[in-house]
Amino acid sequence: MDNFYAYDKATWEQFYPTNLNPITLADLENLKAFNDKVSLDDVTKVYMPLVHLISEALASYRQWQDKKSDFLHRKPVKAPFIVGISGSVAVGKSTTARLLQYLFAYLLPNRKTQLITTDGFLYPTKILEEKGILARKGFPESYDMTALIDFLVKVKEGQPKVKAPLYSHQVYDVIPDQFAEINNPDILIVEGINTLQIPAEQNIYVSDFTDFSIYIDADVNLIEDWFLNRFQQLVKTSANDPENYLYRYTKYSDEEALAMARHTWETINLPNLNEFILPTRDRANVIIHKGPQHRIDQIYLRKY
Numbered sequence: 001m002d003n004f005y006a007y008d009k010a011t012w013e014q015f016y017p018t019n020l021n022p023i024t025l026a027d028l029e030n031l032k033a034f035n036d037k038v039s040l041d042d043v044t045k046v047y048m049p050l051v052h053l054i055s056e057a058l059a060s061y062r063q064w065q066d067k068k069s070d071f072l073h074r075k076p077v078k079a080p081f082i083v084g085i086s087g088s089v090a091v092g093k094s095t096t097a098r099l100l101q102y103l104f105a106y107l108l109p110n111r112k113t114q115l116i117t118t119d120g121f122l123y124p125t126k127i128l129e130e131k132g133i134l135a136r137k138g139f140p141e142s143y144d145m146t147a148l149i150d151f152l153v154k155v156k157e158g159q160p161k162v163k164a165p166l167y168s169h170q171v172y173d174v175i176p177d178q179f180a181e182i183n184n185p186d187i188l189i190v191e192g193i194n195t196l197q198i199p200a201e202q203n204i205y206v207s208d209f210t211d212f213s214i215y216i217d218a219d220v221n222l223i224e225d226w227f228l229n230r231f232q233q234l235v236k237t238s239a240n241d242p243e244n245y246l247y248r249y250t251k252y253s254d255e256e257a258l259a260m261a262r263h264t265w266e267t268i269n270l271p272n273l274n275e276f277i278l279p280t281r282d283r284a285n286v287i288i289h290k291g292p293q294h295r296i297d298q299i300y301l302r303k304y
């Protein structure tokens with residue numbers, strides 16, 4: 001990790017400029033209502049300075065966009081600033097993405113932020129089955145990368161109403177005929193395990209469209225625990241919903257269901273982490289490292 005500056009929380013906290021208002025107690029209460037899991041200590045000491053840093057990158061991006069338009073004698077187009085969030089399955093990407101969206105709204109009230117997850121660009125289960133790659137869900141070949149790149153091109157062109165397909169963890173599949181609509185926001189957060197990947201068969205990558213990238217990291221045993229905990233929570237909430245994919249696990253004892261989830265982790269998500277996700281870590285602008293209870297213990301900022 002030679003090309004990163006490494007900071008503990010106490011040092012990183014000091015980078016929040018003293019002339020900016022710190023987040024207030026009332027806002028932290030609102031945040032608690034929005035998400036009662038995330039540590040407020042992490043919010044004030046890690047995420048607030050990070051959001052400030054990203055807002056500086058956004059300002060310099062906008063300046064560069066304007067300079068390019070001036071150079072070309074073209075009318076400036078508002079191309080959204082894209083923040084990519086990567087990391088293992090169940091490391092906390094979507095939780096962090098939603099938190100960042102909340103904090104952008106707080107610190108940058110005049111900027112509109114939207115959020116998508118690349119899960120929506122997974123091939124539907126039917127196609128994964130036809131291709132014989134259902135057991136490779138989440139691996140590079142399980143995503144329709146052409147559709148994802150096409151989506152990013154339209155977003156960057158400043159087009160309104162760009163459609164993004166949606167994925168449901170409950171249905172365990174892409175939802176047919178339902179889309180998120182991305183409407184030329186100032187900031188688009190793109191969250192997904194593949195946002196830093198360089199698939200061999202592509203010559204243009206998600207990271208070519210990403211203006212700031214974050215990788216969420218943790219010890220692999222902790223991530224496995226978080227995956228199993230999330231699985232148990234999702235199974236619990238499916239108990240009265242036979243349509244839910246996870247409903248089938250309610251028929252097994254807790255131990256049996258847990259053993260099946262562990263098998264999924266060991267045969268699919270862990271090999272995917274080791275072969276295709278972790279090797280992309282050092283390309284991120286910032287690595288957030290978490291310890292037990294998801295508490296952040298180190299922040300790495302890429303030097304070059």
Ligand SMILES: Nc1ncnc2c1ncn2[C@@H]1O[C@H](COP(=O)(O)OP(=O)(O)O)[C@@H](O)[C@H]1O
Pocket residue numbers: 037038039087088089090091092093094095096226227229230233293294
């Ligand atoms: N900062 C956090 N504090 C507490 N729990 C968290 C935090 N981040 C994620 N989790 C929990 O960890 C599990 C995985 O998080 P999730 O955001 O779904 O991960 P991902 O999107 O990377 O798959 C979920 O059960 C979630 O509630």
Ligand SMILES: CC(C)(COP(=O)(O)O)[C@@H](O)C(=O)NCCC(=O)O
Pocket residue numbers: 088089090093119137138192193264268269
């Ligand atoms: C849809 C996913 C590829 C992406 O996961 P996420 O990062 O959203 O947790 C993953 O949740 C998944 O379904 N993996 C395949 C193996 C499994 O966990 O069932």
